[in-house]
Every structure is written in C-alpha cells, then in structure tokens.
Amino acid sequence: MSEYALFLIATMALANTAPITDEDLRMTALRAIFPGMRISLVPGKRIGDPSPKKPGPYELDGPDAFAKESVYRVVGKATNEAEGCASEDRRTAGKFVDVRLLRFQMFRWPNSSGLFAVLQYNFEGANPAGPCWSVGFLARLEDIGGQWKVQERYSLNAHHHEMLMSVRSLDLTGDGVDELVVEPDFGGAGTSGSSLQIFDLGHSRFEEILSTVSRISQETDEMYTQVLDVPKTIKHGGALFCFTKTTMFEGGKPAIPPRISKPFYKRGEGVDSNESEERNKMVAPFPNP
Secondary structure, eight states: OOOHHHHHHHHHHHHHOOOOOOHHHHHHHHHHHSOOOOOETTTTTTOSSSOOOOOOOOOOOOTTTTTSSSOEEEEEESHHHHHHHEEEEEEEEEEEEEEEEEEEEEOOOTSOOEEEEEEEEEEETOOGGGGGEEEEEEEEEEETTTTTEEEEEEEEOOOOOOEEEEEEEOOSSSSSSEEEEEEEEEEEEEEEEEEEEEEOTTTTTTTTEEEEEEEEETTTEEEEEEEEOOOHHHHHTTSSSEEEEEEEEEEEEEEEEEEEEEOOEETTTTOHHHHHHHHHHHOOOOOOO
C-alpha cells in the first residue's frame, strides 16, 4: 500500500464515528437495557466538568467523556451483582437505593442493523463500598421481531470507578470496520489512573483485543500517561497498537523534563479472559424468581 493511501486511511480513521443523537431511539435502547423501570430525562442536568483545567507537566488530566451528555433517572431495584453493590447505603444497615443517575453514548454496530451502548452511572444517595462507586458496562442490542433486545453485556475495568475518560468508535485497522476504544478510570490506596480497552466489533460480539494502563499516578513513585497513536496503529493493520508515553515519575524520581517513549503492544496483550468472564458475571441479570 502506498504512503499516500496510508495517509488517506489514517486521516479518515482519525474522525471518530459520531454517537447517535436521536432521542427516541436512545430512550428505546434504555428501556431495552432496563426493562420495566421508570426512565426519564433530567432536563438541564449535567455531571462533571466539560472544560477541565489544563494539567501541569507533573499532573494527570482527568477528562470526563460524558460531561456534556444528558443525564437520565432510571428507577428500579438492582438487577445484578454490580448494581447490588453500587446501590448500597452503608450508613443504614440493609438499606439500598433504587435511583440511578445515568449517562451514556450509543452507536450503530458496524455493518449491521444493531446498536451498542456505553453506559456509566451511580445510584443517587447511595454510600457504597469503594470498589463499586459506579457501574460501567457495554450493551449490544438487536432488533428482534420489531423489538430491541440486549444480546450481550460486557463489564468495563471498574475498581473505584467514577467516570469514563474517553469513548471512541473508529477504524484502527483500515478495513472499514470500527473498533471501540474506552478508558474507564480506577483508583484505590493512593493510586489513581485509567485503563484503555480496545474491542473488535467485527464478529457480532465485544471481543476485547487490548487492555493496558493509559494513566497512572502512585503518589510520587510512578506517574505516566499513554496516548494511542492512531495513524501508526493503522500502518500495522491493528496487529500492533502504538502509543506515545509520557513518564513524569519513575522509581520515586521525577523525570526532568518528562520522558517521551513510543511503546507498542500486540493484539491480545493485557487481556485476561478469565478475569473478563468473572467481571461480566457482575453485570449479568439476576435469574427470574
């Protein structure tokens, strides 16, 4: 393939596929994901800062990908283990709340009539344990006999999770089929950061093909960011995922100036299928009584 052709493919891929804005379809999808619940748009409400301050050279930025998204109130009892944990109010023994404050983006599934949604929410007034401050998962939906139904749920890396730092649907291989890139944050015990997960959407399921840390801050012991290099990744046809890494602290010592490197990861690196299976059990609906 010529350099010019590669340039054109990379230029097109840099343009993320836009999420669906049709409010009727968005509400229809939410009703399929949360069947039987009361769902309403909260007019004018936003969660998060849409214009966070620019970080200094030794600070991590914390963008919220959903800061400009509409907020929905979804009322109903917990339907899975993740919600059971996130809905607990530990200030009162045995008390659970049932009001979700939810934000999401939704996209067309590539080369099909299906949809997929990226959701993040917490429970209003809850006081849960740290590992389940918030719930984040992917949902694949299909129109079956004129009715939208959830065919798959996939839990995101979500320990001490509060928000998604980026959500992108874009073609990383040059084959005309989008991949999904998401960055849920995480934290705990003096550590904060985010993971980057990439999903192949070419086989009618969420196939996780990369999982790596994209931001990490462990007090002043270790601090770095990794940014996906889309054009270089396309050059490798998605067999390698290329990054630009900026290291601010390493081994307790600051890098002055911050050190730039260009790591790359093979397809499948960092993905633990057993761990993913256990996480996905957390968002699987409880059996019907």
